[in-house]
Amino acid sequence: MLAKRIIPCLDVKDGKVVKGVHFVDLQEVGDAVELGRRYALEGADELVYLDISATLEGRRTFAELVGKVARAVNIPFTVGGGIGSLDDASRLLDAGADKISINSAAIARPELIGEIAAKYGSQFVVVAIDAKTCPDGQWRATTHGGSRMTDRELFSWAREAEERGAGEILFTSMDHDGTRSGYPCPVYAALSDSLGIPVIASGGAGSVADIAAVLTEGKADAALAASIFHYGQYTVGEVKRQLNEMNIPVRLI
């Protein structure tokens, strides 16, 4: 049976992890390669590395890091942050990334989704949507970490992304992100039902029960999480063991 995926997310700035599990016995806390290896050994199904560097030098360091991760990690990984062109995507593919995640650049120029998918296949393209509810009750996509609202309505934008060649949708509710209060499951379920591609839930998990809810009621195919692991509350292995006890299909190591 196809397993529900648990995906730790590592935020990387200037080549160092600034958000991710901090293993107590690890010498260098921010070592992105070693952290990725640890997550993989614990049973992570995929990894996401998000570049939050603001400088050109930081971006260059990130590309080098992707090559090191590819050499060290034996599970699929996605890279995102600052990908604005087909060239950016090509460079990361060459470095060994299995997928790339695009967000603001896809909103600015939706054709980019199709260009990357046509060259490397849909399985390579994850479209990330950071959405929040508007006063009129609609969910709309935002950019720049939720600070800028766009006129893209969540459901129609996700469908358009699929039609243009996205292989997966990574949907973060900016209303819930960082609150550790759970996911908006009915919205996830409606989104998942409306698409023919997998939906990855992100942002809001405060407990294993929250993750279980979004994978069942929310019909999400995968859950991406940072803080639940970051604060050392649970290991990836513990989360998956608990999900397994709730009869949710997961890959146990």
Next chain:
Amino acid sequence: MIAVVDYDMGNLRSLENALDRLGATYEVTADPELIRRARKVILPGVGNAGMAMDNLVERELPDVIRSLRQPVLGICVGMQILCRDSEEAAGKPCLGVFDAHVRRFTPAPGCKVPHMGWNSLGNLDGKLFKELGQNPYVYFVHSYYAGLCPDTVATCRYGDVLFSAALRYENFYGTQFHPEKSGGTGEAILRNFLNI
């Protein structure tokens, strides 16, 4: 030396990295002579099966591959083109080593296409799966599958479809999944292949 067949079908970086982690010596090549002389041959492949056959034909490799006597491992589309034919290569015969027909998954509720992610194997048979336990999880990304046939040595279920996750005929092996991305299980499968 292991020959990794280079026929312009997707990025080989993941496979090279996996072989590096196992300490294997390999060469990425389309040279028929190197391929014939290699101790083992890996036929990778990401993308379209029709294009994969065209690229092999262009490099005059179909007969070279069919006539190999050393262990050969086809991965993903590499496995599919070792089959008899594929809906994705409409009208073109494939290499015909495995007696299987490759067809497309039909999307259904709860059964999205491509089949992507970690799924468990069943009915494991043979050297590739030595010491792996009964139902190990491996990583898949594909929209087409080989049906069950006498060459099936591992099965996988997706929705209502039970398909060939791995095939074997004489010295030819094939995996629909990506051992190079399947964690410790994938490494064990690659190591088993290298040790045949």
